[in-house]
Amino acid sequence: MSEPAIHTSGLVKVFGDTRAVDGLDLSVPAGAVYGVLGPNGAGKTTAVRMLATLLRPDGGEATVFGHDVVREADAVRSRVSLTGQYASVDEEMTGSENLVLLARLLGHRKPAARERAAELLEAFGLTEAAGRQVKTYSGGMRRRIDIAASILNTPDLLFLDEPTTGLDPRSRNQVWDIVRVVVAHGTTVLLTTQYLEEADRLAQRIAVIDHGRVIAEGTPGELKSSVGSGSVHVRLRDASARPEAARLLAETLDTPVHLEADPVALTARVTGAGDESAQAARALGRLAEAGIVVDDFSLGQPSLDEVFLALTDHPATPEEAAA
Template sequence: MNLAIEATGLVKVFGKNRAVDGLDLRVPAGSVYGVLGPNGAGKTTAVKMLATLLRPDGGRATVFGHDVLKQPNEVRARVSLTGQYASVDEDLTGLENLVLLGRLLGHRKRPARIRADQLLDAFGLTDAGNRQVKTYSGGMRRRLDIAASILNTPDLLFLDEPTTGLDPRSRNQVWEIVRAVVAQGTTVLLTTQYLDEADRLASRIAVIDHGKVIAEGTPGQLKSSVGAGTVHVRLRDAGRREEAERVLGRVLAAPVQRDADAFGLTVRVGTGGSESGAAEQASRTLSELAAAGIVVDDFSLGQPSLDEVFMALTDTVTKEPVA
């Protein structure tokens, strides 16, 4: 597997605080890799070390094979970073910001202007290009910030909580931009506290807490790791509910809850760590109910949400005794 980032045992200490405490990451190239964690988990500190803005106190990290400590210039040539707050100049127009940054990156005046116009058009900012950035909405500033990050198309783009504070429409616009950037071959490492954001964008996700990875995998794998799905059935005959309850309890080996609706039953089931485990159990349940002559009018199988996964994992870490 071609890796954009490989970090082993990465450590960063501020006084008595181990902000990053033995972080391990393997980020495949050409994808969106999500990093989830609560406030203070070490997400931003980890990004700054990988982007060569902070010097690690321990461990090792490479970006496309280049060591962040020994080859920082090679790393910087291939990455770009959009932080949590807009880095553009509010007193300049959107166009002036992009042209200025283009010149600083080595473009001549005309190519810098052409590239700026292209990005303003691609990010839906052409009409606002000649307005001062101080007049922009939060969503417009974030789009301009990301545009500035890809004046020279990077191989790796760090997006550190890019949609914090944005309204739903602006968030969706930023998500579309991220997808477009990845479609052009850029790898994106996305840190976020929004579970739906990671679920929609990332092909793999690392959950970090107290400066270390506590879980890693595809969104589906992380949801399965919680070990539960929800099976809901609605019977045609409410008089058969007690019998159906016994069948569900026997087949799924889990407590069955009677819904307020006299026809409904709900049960949380273990998945055994397999994405298909709950579906297999649910299929067996329907077969057993049919064999017993119990007619089911409605049936649903719900997977745990990423929110439930996040809460379960970080709550477990929080409750661990301190050595």
């Protein structure tokens, strides 16, 4: 088996009375996107900062491509790059000036720095904006220039810490496309995110963390299967009927019901023994008997939102649900 890009065992970080990271165990394979999914305060950013050698662990061990993040910090830094939640480029400089300056600081001679900057600006669709100050860029453009700055020297491992927070759907999709291109060129990506859809779309494997520790790990399919083989998705005609519909579904299917961001939508896992279709039919029959009109119904695989609810005993944030 090839050496993992990241391996941690019992990793701990304490701030005062708070254990931000509390015995984190991870094994991240090289050459793919590995998602770390969790709510605000779960310890995602703290874990990334330790792995990137920006914070010293208070306990446990962590290696990056076999190099200890404490004893061999310089070796780790030579192989990684980090894009945080906020743009780190100089907003008073143009996009081109930012990339050329950073390339020079990384050791490129001036002609090579200009060539590399132009190459990345074109690849990220920023050539027309290259001469504009970054402060005039949209949110999506800022994220793209920030990621471009992170791969001026192609890293073996790129940390993307909630890279699409606050972006509109179009900009988020643009960042996702960039991540796929980066991985296709051989870079391993550790992606932390609150967005369930983002983890589902990009990551080959996902670790779900809560309160500073991993509570589940696997492929998106494995995580979905772990909480039940199917889910009933229902859209009602009348939003005021949703509380009663939720009660009836929970009673019939003997499972928690998740209220979606859409005020007329709700989802319940089918976890009991027997035919899933028959169980779903019984549940719909109960709704019809109660006079609750269903406008749309489907039976499918659980979503990562349901996985999160099942594993953490609390739903994703409204922002996650709307992602």
